[in-house]
Amino acid sequence: MFGGLVTAPSNSPHLRKSGSRPVVFDLATGEVENGVEEDFSHSMETNDLKSASTPMSTAAMMPSPILLWRFKVLLFFVWGFSCCKIGWDSVMRMSVDLRDLFLYEAFLYYNPLLLVTLMVWLWGINLWVFSQANVSYAKIFDLDQSHLTHREIWKCATWMTIIVPTSMTAYLYLYSHGEVPLAASQPVLLYCAVVMILIFPFDIFYLSSRYYLLRTLWRIVLPLQWDPLSPFLFLLVMVLMEVLSRMLKRMEEGSLLKGFKVDSLDSNGAYLFVAVIVLKANLRASFNSKSIWNPILEKLDIIEEYIIELNYAISFSDFFVADILTSMAKVFSDLERSVCRMVHRQVATIAWFEADSVCGSHSLAIPFVLVLPYLFRFFQCLRQYKDTGEKTTLLNALKYSTAVPVIFLSALKYHVFPDKWTNFYRPLWLISGILNSLYSFYWDVTRDWDWSSFTRIFKFSKPHIFSHLLYGRKWVYFWVMGSNLILRWAWTYKLSAHLRHNYLTVFAVAALEIFRRFQWVFFRVENEWNKMNSKTNIQLSEKDLTEEEEKLLVSNEHNV
Secondary structure: OOOOEEEOOOOOOOOOOOOOOOOEEEOOOOHHHHHHHHHHHHHHHHHHHHHHHHHHHHHHHOOOHHHHHHHHHHHHHHHHHHHHHHHHHHHHHOOHHHHHHHHHHHHHHHHHHHHHHHHHHHHHHHHHHHHHOOOOHHHHOOOOOOOOOHHHHHHHHHHHHHHHHHHHHHHHHHHHOOOHHHHHHHHHHHHHHHHHHHHOOOOOOOHHHHHHHHHHHHHHHOOOOOOOOOHHHHHHHHHHHHHHHHHHHHHHHOOOOOOOOOOOOOHHHHHHHHHHHHHHHHHHHHOOOOOOOHHHHHHHHHHHHHHHHHOOOOOHHHHHHHHHHHOOHHHHHHHHHHHHHHHOOOOOOHHHHOOOOOOOOOOOHHHHHHHHHHHHHHHHHHHHHHHHOOOHHHHHHHHHHOHHHHHHHHHHHHOOOHHHHHHHHHHHHHHHHHHHHHHHHHHHHHHHOOHHHOOHHHOOOOOOHHHHHHOOOHHHHHHHHHHHHHHHHHHHHHHOHHHOOOHHHHHHHHHHHHHHHHHHHHHHHHHHHHHHHHHHHHHHHHHHHHHHHHHHHHHHHHHO
16 A cells, blocks of 8 residues: 555645656655655745735735725815814904905915916816827927826815915914914915925925916016017116127127028017127127136126027917916915015904005005006017917907006095995996996907807817817807806906905805916817817918929929
């Protein structure tokens, strides 16, 4: 029984891997070899099992994306409920006569950032629709390859949604519990953090996108730089022109300079540009040892590039962002008042009651800040007319100029006698408000939107419920036109200082204006996309015609 041949069963754990010969041995004669071979095969089997089970155990340790998403949503709702509960309890601790003023100041500090957060969320939806419809918004806005996608925009909006209400809840809680200095520091720290993130010079927090935003804002604020319409720079340019003319005359007499041509610059910018080039040429030609002048030459190279940058024509992204800023005029006025109170140390102080104070609700700075976005857009139109000569840009400038009397006539209520306001200024304010609303609505419908291919922006590349509901539907036409007209009328309420009594109503109207601009973005980008496609088709057709003409000429010469 013990001396015969024994064959191991097929399910034995001591078998070799499949494909090897079966293990057959004599127990009586090969006991030592059997033990060694069993140990070796068992160790190999154990190693194979470990290596095979390692990725499975790693995958089992990682939760599914759906589970993670549900957990994040649960945490978000718990956080939101906690903020609402703490904020409500904090407000209820205040006395009834101070409760409204308490909330008014809290909304004053956090209202701008809440509206900006809403705008970022809606902008992410805009980009999502563009990506689904295969609209090359990166080409339209001249973005680089590292531009933010809708997912990254939503990630930024999520963090803003968490940080801003948390800071507001901390402000309400600390003030209601008597920690006034700590409460006053909350909005200050938040504003400082926002500024630091925007200007942070290191390559984190989407540096290229932040630089693009800041550069666009700079071009919006100063659309007429190096232009004769700017009086201070005009005097400077006149002096530079006089100096440059003498320098050019000297160089021409010495045969050091021949004819040149500068494109895409206006006259004064060209003179200044050439002055920098001439100075660089003199430094390089007059001194053999260039090591001393290298730092100066490098700075002149930077100035040269900067001058070229300043003289670029107004791009689509420039006036697109400027149009969005006009919808956020209330944000700028609240920012001005918030920063003013922080500078004058009036945060969480009795200065709430002083409407006529430096930072009060009757301050003369409010209408000036409200009108700034419209002035920026007005000067952009003038610059466009100077560059292109199109008369429609003057009509567009007239549209933005109609916002100025609405803002300033409304602000006069607090600075004139009541009878004079009722009998003279209020009728003027009503007329100017109606004129601006109708003019702006007409311009949206006839100029900014392309009705020949309306809603093509909602034609997604893949089947989707939103594309099914919006693409080619007639109700979209009526909804967009009706809501745009109604919300244009609400614009008058938003910009009129004498109507702003309820801070919650003002916040709701400002949010509706941002929603109107969110709708406007779809069809404005659609219009620009159609224009770019038509230009591309025309260029391609002209190129094809040129190639055909060349072929015909070659064939005719061959026949001759």
